[in-house]
Each structure stands twice: as structure tokens, then as C-alpha cells.
Amino acid sequence: MRALAAAVAVAVVAPLTVGVAPPARADVAAYFVFTDITREEAVLKLTDPAKIQHARDLVNGETTDRPHILGRILKRQADYNPRWSYHYNPDTVDFFDVAIEVCDATIPYVEDHLDEAGGAFLPGLVWCPWTSRLIREIPAP
Secondary structure: OHHHHHHHHHHHHHHHHOOOOOOOOOOOOEEEEEEOOOOOEEEEEEOOHHHHHHHHHHHOOOOOOOOEEEEEEEOOOEOOEOOOOOEEOHHHOEEEOOOOHHHOOOHHHHHHOHHHEEOOEEEOOEEOOOOOEEEEEEOOO
16 A cells, blocks of 8 residues: 555656756857946846847847846956956846936946945946947857
8 A cells, every 4th residue: 555655646746847847048148348428348248038139139220229228236347347346247137218317327437436336326236327338249258
């Protein structure tokens, strides 16, 4: 009887676990240079296929919808953005048309005030430079 119960448990559990693991997918990443009113340049990494496509459409002039960049910054240098002491968290990057003023700052201003970011300056580390725009895609570093 105990063997039958064990066999039934395996038969019931096994079909429920088949296909639970997400399908293997190659890591998708694309890198884009962006600028702002200061004409300084920085690099961001995108990992979401839909956002990568939107970025490519912006760079190629196929859309003007949501041309500006927003997301949470990480206060550390990234290998693909070595000039600056911070970078966008790729998992949080999105695009916008209009945003609130509290997250607006230029690329060099964020660098100069990075120690203040996350408080009254860029609350939650959300950065949305109003004059940001993508200018080109670059190869992976």
C-alpha cells in the first residue's frame, strides 16, 4: 500500500512540474550612447527586447515617441560606462515623453552630486533627464 501511495504521489507531482522551468534564452543586451543638453555622453545597457527595439527605432528615426530615458541609477561604475561613477540599472530603464521635475538632472550634475542622490536629490535614485536622447547603438564591450 505504501509503495502504491508513493507511486501515485510521483505520478501526480511529476506532471505538475514538467515545463515549470522557464525556457533557456540567450542573454539579450544592447548598449546605447545617450546625451543631454550638456552634450556629454554616457552609455546605457538594455536587456528587455521590446525596449531594445524602441531604442533602435529612436536611433534610426523610425519613431519620436517616448524619446527620453528614465530609470534607477546604481552608484557605481559599469564597465560599459567607464567615464561616470554611476549607471542606469538595466532592469529599470524605460522611456518617457514628460516626467516630473524632481528626477531631472544633467549627466555631469548627477556625477557632481552623486553623494546626495537618493535623498532630496533624485529620490529613490530615479533619474529622468528631460533633455536625454539616444544617439547611437554601440557594440557590447
